[in-house]
Amino acid sequence: MSVASPPRRAGTAPAAPRSSAQWNPYSLRTPDTSSDAVMTRRGWWLVVLNFLLPGAPQSLAGHRRLGRIGIASTLVLWTLLVLVLGAALISWQATVGILANWFVLLVAQFVLLAYAVLWVVLTIDTLRLVRLVKVRGRARVGIAALAVGLLVVSSGSAVYASQVAGSARDTIASVFGGGPSVPPSDGYYNFLLLGADSGSGRTHMLFDSISVVSVNADSGAVTITGIPRDMRNVPFSDGPMKDRYPNGHEGHADASCGWDNKINQLNTEVGLCLDGEAMYPEAAALGSTPGIEATRDAAEGVLGVEIPYFVFVDMDGFAALIDALGGVDITVKERLPKGALHKNADGSLSGITGWIEAGRQHMDGDTAQWYARSRYTTSDYDRMKRQRQLQAAILDQFTPATVLTRFQDISKAGSEIVHTDIPASMLSYLADLAVKAKEQEMSTIELTQENGIDPDDPDFxxxxELVDATLHPATPSPSPGDGDQ
Incomplete structure (x- = not known):
């Protein structure tokens, strides 16, 4: 039994089958699939659109829901980026504070990684929509190669950004403390900077480098005061060490414990001879050690300033940080030996592996480390000056371009060799001070004979007075008649 066709209205022609000539050659969704020229042109456009606006190919020629997800995700990320840049222009401090938050970094890491995966999915789907079998022979390879290349650039950038966020989160967690921030003392933030070697067998190391970095809380001006590691008879600020030595550390030594009354040996004394954990029970909770706390009390007594924070640098891995920064530029005044040196009975040196020649040099980490350590051919005070010179060179190398291009190497090296009790909540404020400090010349104070101070018998x-005069210079009084016209 046949089914009758529906009646056709008078005056209308029967519908003809759709021919290839009726396909819209400019349509991405309904192209003329029989034309390799049309399909090739369409393929190039879809791949480029996938890079410029992920999700656009799906919205125009494929699964619209997937396309909407891609476009919405892209617009959200671009909006967030614009907001971050706008916030940075309005308040650099607040922006760094937000981005330094571990939860924000964790969310950013997850979002960026998810977006990278989404881009991979969209690229694969775009190649499906291209229908390479309909494309001209030579163009097939070109379109596929372009899609893969753009995917590496786009998705790879998102993966790298995710890794940067993760590295920043891990570095902040491993390097910085979680204690409260404190207001500046007498207009300055003072940081105790300690350098020591934690090589094998050195459970109670001597602090090879001791200095105090004073940062003006308003201008960001930096003053570094170098304390000779062999300074004797040091006084202490209020605390357990002052209770034990109310008149200073004069005359106290114990050869059986391997310590003298030099300031750099306080770590050994507190760690081996005294019950440091009982003296400083809160040290561990604050991310410090009894030896560091005793040295901090001594540095406060020596300089007469309050030092709320410390920064410890492990010199055993110091070269890695220099290399991560791309090296440092140093002007060497005199030829210096490299190597694990030993001074023989006749005064000669053994263990020399090379020389650091005089003149302007771009040093890698190993050379810079020996430049800071070398002392047998010069005095200990010369070594202190070189250490201060190297500190300044490192600060100069911390430019935005260097940090951005070498962030992961810097963060990895920093997390391995730097430890501090500076709270992460202060990062935004310190970042602002660092920007200001870059615009000013750093000043130094060396507590040596050159400034009339004998480290063996210092007049504190x-x-x-020297420290106070440097940090708080007297304001010149106006001369009589100034301002008169």
């Missing part, structure tokens, strides 16, 4: 009243 003179030290206090």
């Amino acid at each position: 009243t003179v030290v206090h």
Whole structure:
């Protein structure tokens, strides 16, 4: 039994089958699939659109829901980026504070990784929509190669950004403390900077480098005061060490414990001879150690300033940080030996592996480390000056371009060799001070004979006056008649 066709209205022609000539050659969704020229042109456009606006190929020629997800995700990320850049222009401090938050970094890491995966999915789907079998022979390879290349650039950038966010989160967690921030003291933030070697067998290391970095809380001006590691008879600020040595560390030594009354050996004394954990029970909770706390009390007593925070640098891995920064530029005044040196009985040196020649040099980590350590051919005070010179060179190398291009190497090296009790909540404020500090010349104070201070028998009243005069220079009084016209 046949089914009758529906009646056709008078005056209308029967519908003809759709021919290839009726396909819209400019349509991405309904192209003329029989034309390899049309399909080739369409393929190039879809791949480029996938890079410029992920999800657009799906919205125009494929699964619209997937396309909407891609476009919405892209617009959200671009909106967030614009907001971050706008916030940075309005308040650099607040932006760094937000981006330094571990939860924000964790969310950013997850979102960027998810977006990278989404881009891979969209690229694969775009190649499906291209229908390479309909494309001209030579163009097939070109379109596929372009899609893969753009995917590496786009998705790879998102993966790298995700890794940067993860590295920043891990570095902040491993390097910085979680204690409260404190207001500046007498207009300055003072940081105790300690350098020591934690090589094998050195459970109670001597602090090879001791200095205090004073940062003006308003201008960001930096003053570094170098304390000779062999300074004797040091006084202490209020605390357990002052209770034990109310008149200073004069004359106290114990050869059986391997310590003298030099300031750099306080770590050994507190760690081996005294019950440091009982003296400083809160040290571990604050991310510090009894030896560091005793040295901090001594540095406060020596300089007459309050030092709320410390930064410890492990010199055993110091070269890695220099290499991560791409090296440092140093002007060497005199030829210096490299190597694990030993001074023989006749005064000669053994263990020399090379020389650091005089003149302007771009040093890698190993050379810079020996430049800071070398002391047998010069005095200990010369070594202190070189250490201060190297510190300044490192600060100069911390430019935005260097940090951005070498971030992961810097963060990895920093997390391995740097430890501090500076709270992460202060990062935004310190970042602002660092920007200001870059615009000013750093000043130094060396507590040596050149400034009339004998480290073996120092006059700490003179030290206090020198430090105070440097940090708080007297304002010149106006001369009579100034301002008169």
